[in-house]
Amino acid sequence: MTYIYYINGKYVAADEACLPLNDLGIVRGYGIFDFLRTYNGVPFKLREHVQRLQKSAELIxxxxxxxxxxxxxxxxxxxxCNHLPEANIRIIATGGISTDFITPSGEPSLIVIVTPVTEYPEAYYKQGVKVITVQTQRFIPGAKSLNYISAIMALQQAKQVNAIEALYINQHHVLEGTTTNIFVFRDNKLITPKENILHGITREVVLELAKNEFEIVEQPIYYSELNSCDEVFITATNKEIMPVTQIDDLQISNGKPGKNTQCLIHLFRNYTRLTNT
Ligand SMILES: Cc1ncc(COP(=O)(O)O)c(C=O)c1O
Incomplete structure (x- = not known):
């Protein structure tokens, strides 16, 4: 199956989509992107994702x-154009061509890539997942820039120990995952960091859905506090709400997803599947 991509004014077959090799996205990693998916054949929170793309661009x-x-x-x-029942949509903007390989000399490039949605195994949601931690902080964390070098390296490390995500720790703060935001429950209070992170669209939806059910505190989470958390979960467009039952060697909520996380998974699934029409 050949997918149709958009690139600089044209809708073309994926294998015909090309960029000049002196595009700053290629030679300097200068660019930003956003990633969303559809539910019921309707792009979910499209405006919010496009606005975040524009904010990322402004930040760089x-x-x-x-x-x-x-x-x-x-x-x-x-x-x-792709006639897919459900899809992932990746919108990318790069610095465009550069004659000296560092100064933008033309218009930015705009690319849209559509691919089928891939779901994680249901066991991840029923049994929880393992994550690791790595010491690092993203460059301009509020921007979804093309620089995912630390993410790729951290995920390679995670894979070696059968973990599915790596959390970034900076100065003892648990900030976010390579492509996820983090939440913890302590004493029925829902806590999530607010500073030095990418403001996930899933995070926003979770905060909105959770506000009728739990007290919410947006504040830093310290690595040393993880062992006193009752529940932990990560959120992202492609993972939705995923319970975490192990962080490094620390077992969370007796190794099983907690009831508050399960409640939020249920609310999130209803919200996305029943109301996104
Ligand atoms: C660094 C980072 N944090 C958080 C997220 C989660 O964002 P969203 O919920 O909008 O997918 C992502 C998504 O890829 C990300 O790359």
Whole structure:
């Protein structure tokens, strides 16, 4: 099956989509992206994802010439061209071509890649997952830049010990995962960091759904506090809400997903599957 991608004004077959090799996204990693998915064939929180893309661009000083509505329309049209029941949609903007390989000399490039949704095994949600920790902090954490070097390296490390995600620790703070945000429950209080992270769209939805059920505190989480947490979970577009039952060698909630996390998984699934139409 050949997918249709959007690239700089054209909708083309995936294997015909190309960028000049002197694009700053390639030679300097200068660019940003966003990633969303559909539920019921409708892009979920498309406006929020496009606005975050625009904010990421602003944070790295990349001037995007397109409005929110224009980017939304291109993402929607690329999804429509692919006739997939459900899809992941990746929107990428790079610095565009550069004659000296460092100074932008043209318009930014805009790319939209649509692929089928891939789901994680249901066992991950029923039994929980293992994650590791690594010492690092993302560069300009509020931006979803193209620089995922630490993420790729940390995930290789995670894989070696059968963990599915790595959490970034900086100055004893547990910030976020390579592609996820972190939440913990302590005494029925839902806690999640607010500073030096990417503000996940899933995180926002979880905070909105949880506010009627639990007290919420947005504050730093210290690594040393993890052993007194009742429950831990991570959130992301492709993982939704995933219970964490092991962090490094520390077992969380007796090795089983806790009831508050299960309650939020249920609320999140209902919200995405029943209301995104
Ligand atoms: C560093 C980082 N934090 C958090 C997230 C979660 O964001 P979202 O819920 O919008 O997918 C991502 C997503 O890829 C990410 O890369």
């Amino acid at each position: 000083g990349l001037n995007l010439p397109w409005s929110t509505l224009e980017i939304k329309a291109i993402a929607q049209e690329t999804f429509n």
